[in-house]
Amino acid sequence: MSNGNGSGDGNGVVSSYAGNFVVPNFFSGSDLELQFKRGVEEANKFLPKFSPLVIDLESNVVVKAEKEERDYSPNLKGKKNHDREDDGFEDERSNKQSAVSVDETELSEMFDKLLVCNGRDEKPSCILHYEAPENEVKCSKQNGLANGSNGKKKSRAKKSQGNNNEAVDLRTLLILCAQSISSDDRRTANELLKQIRQHSSPFGDGSQRLAHxxxxxxxxxxxxxxxxxxxxxxxxxxxxxxxxxxYQAYISACPFKKVAIIFANHSLMHATSSADVIHIVDLGILYGFQWPALIYRLSKRPGGPPKLRITGIELPQGGFRPAERVQETGRRLAKYCERHNVPFEYIAIAKKWENIRIDELKINKGEFVAVNCLFRCKNLLDETVVVSSPRDAVLRLVRQANPNMFMHAIVNGSYNAPFFVTRFREALFHFTALFDMLDANMGREDQMRMKFEKEFYGREVMNVIACEGSERVERPETYKQWQVRNRKAGMKQLPLDPLLMKKLKCKVRGKYHEDFVVDEDGEWLLQGWKGRIVYASSAWVPA
Known part of the structure; x- marks a missing residue:
């Protein structure tokens, strides 16, 4: 089992084929002009299309919307974006206000259908029950069926990949290109990009999409x-x-987010069985998709549900209403709690996390306090950018809150190096696993897959590779590095629940591709693909 820090054979190691490529050193002026124009055309594909219409939420009428030229003008250089959030597929960002496509009642029903129960199954899908242990024989049978069907997908993907990349190693070309850019050899870099473009495609196999x-x-x-x-x-x-x-399409193909939510919710349910008031401080609440399953479960608690308080924390949006989205999340959760008769109170905070004061969390005496942060700490700047590290400041705030539990899930990545080529290689290994995972579990024509690869993975890769300094906000660390940070902040780790781990492994084996990994190390729940650890979860208490 790899710990995710290295790059073993299963993790995307690149065999060196540098000797196979003869790269011309000189080009004509017309070639350079053609390369530049092609780059501009590719860049323009990423720019958002303006919609002339928005919906006025107050009056439900359609009104004209003017373009925000100051935000999107091609003449702007390096406009700062302070609306930074997670990589995850739960995450979306905006400097404009959203149009709501369904009413709150319909959305509440969608919560029930997609986040809480699986179709005919009336049991919550994001909470496991101690009182109903999995049947091991059943798990084994499901495992055989799941692995058999998915195994066919996997071999098809591999065969296709072999045919398309017979004559060229795209990852080696990419690394050579990164080295040329690092040494400011623009001619070689442009020629390598030309070769990469000839063999890559956003509609091909996993490696072709990755290269694109x-x-x-x-x-x-x-x-x-x-x-x-x-x-x-x-x-x-x-x-x-x-x-x-x-989000539902993603968790149908991949267990990463779902397992992390089950781990956090189950740990919280187990620890709060006798609490009268539960106060969850959610760092990076976004749309709040984690909480309907927990709310549903609390509503079924013998003796009646406890009071639930949630402090939803997000980064501010641009525009005149920086807290609008985090407030909308609160209204949706309030409707859902009302539907299931769970007493509810919500506090919205929209500001930089490192600037939040402890009194803003409004912690009351006698309540069970849980701090929750899933996959979002990677967007905090560290001591390599600013002297007073926002990462450490946020962890100090968590410790100051003196929580009964801190649920922490991280993206396990090593691509936070200040040196470009080192960072590029690590990012390439990391995203190779993710693109390969989607290739094995979603069809190539799947519109949702294309959306993920362009709007989520593409955005993260753009930030890691093409941004520097405070503008580079995709800065993951390994779970071992976070372990050191958390301990330094005065927290100690809780041991993993063996029964929960057994059930999660069974769930993933029974319903997902055989190459998904669920393992443990140093009291961290680890998740990965083909031996490369991609995500890690753990629970902490004050030391």
Whole structure:
């Protein structure tokens, strides 16, 4: 089992084929002009299309909307984007206000259908029950069926990949291109990009899509337009209903987010069995998709549900209403709690996390306090950018809150190095696993897959490769690095529940592809693909 820090054979190691490529050192002026125009055309594909209509939420009428030229003008250089959030497929960002496509009642029903219960199954899908242990024989049978069907998908993907990349190693070309850009050899870099474009495609197999995505970022770095393109990608907004559908498609193909939510919710349920008031401080609440399953379970508690308080924390949106989205999340959760008769109170905070004061959390004496942060700490700047590290400041705030439990899930990545080529290699290994995972579990024509690869993975890769300094906000660390940070902040780790781990492994084996990994190390729940650890979860208490 790899710990995710290295790059063993199963993790995307690149065999060196550098000797197979003869790269010309000189080009004509027309070739260079053609390369530049092609780069501009590719970059323009990422810019958002303006919709002339928005919906006035107050009056339910359609009104004209003017373009926000100051946000998207091609003449702007490196406009700062402070609306930074997670990588995850739950995450979407915007400097504009959203149009709601369904009413709150319909959305509440969607919560029940997609987040809480699986179709005919009336049991919550994001909570496991101690009182109903899994049948091991049943798990084994499901495992055989799931692995058999998915195994066919996997071999098809591999065969296709072999046919398309027979004559060229795209990952080696990408690394050579990154090295050329690093040494400011623009001619070689442009020629390598030309070769990569000939063999990559956003509609091909996993490695071709990966190469297309990384080539976009390399071109943006070469042209100096990385921050502009990343800001435009980040400015697009998706409604909660549409994001819920995208999220459901993702967790149907991949267990990563679902297992992390089950781990956090189950740990919380087990620890709060006798609490009268539960106060959850959610760092990065976004759309709040984690909580309907927990609310549903609390509503079924013998003796009646406890009072639930949630402090939803997000980064501020641009515009006149920086807290609008986090407030909308509160209203949706309030409707859902009302539907299931769970007493509810919500506090919305929209500001930079490192600037939040302890009194703003409004913690009351006698309540069970749980701090929750899933996959969002990677967007906090660290001590390599600013002297007073926002990461450590947020962990100090968590410790100051003196929580009964801190649920922490992280993206396990090593691509936070200040040196570009080192960072590029690590990002390439990390995203190779993710693109390969989607290739094995979703069809190539799947519209949702294309959306993920362009709008989520593409945006993250653009930030990692083409942005620097405070504008580079995709900065994951390994679970071992976070373990050191959390301990330094005065927290100690809770042991993993053996029964919960057994059930989660069984759930993943029974319903997902055989190459998904669920393991444990140092009291962390680890998740990965083909041996590469991609996500990790743990629970903490004050030391």
């Amino acid at each position: 995505c990384f080539a976009n970022a390399l071109e943006a770095r070469l042209a100096g337009t990385g921050t502009q393109i990343y800001t435009a990608l980040s400015a697009e907004k998706t409604s909660a209903a549409d994001m819920l559908k995208a």
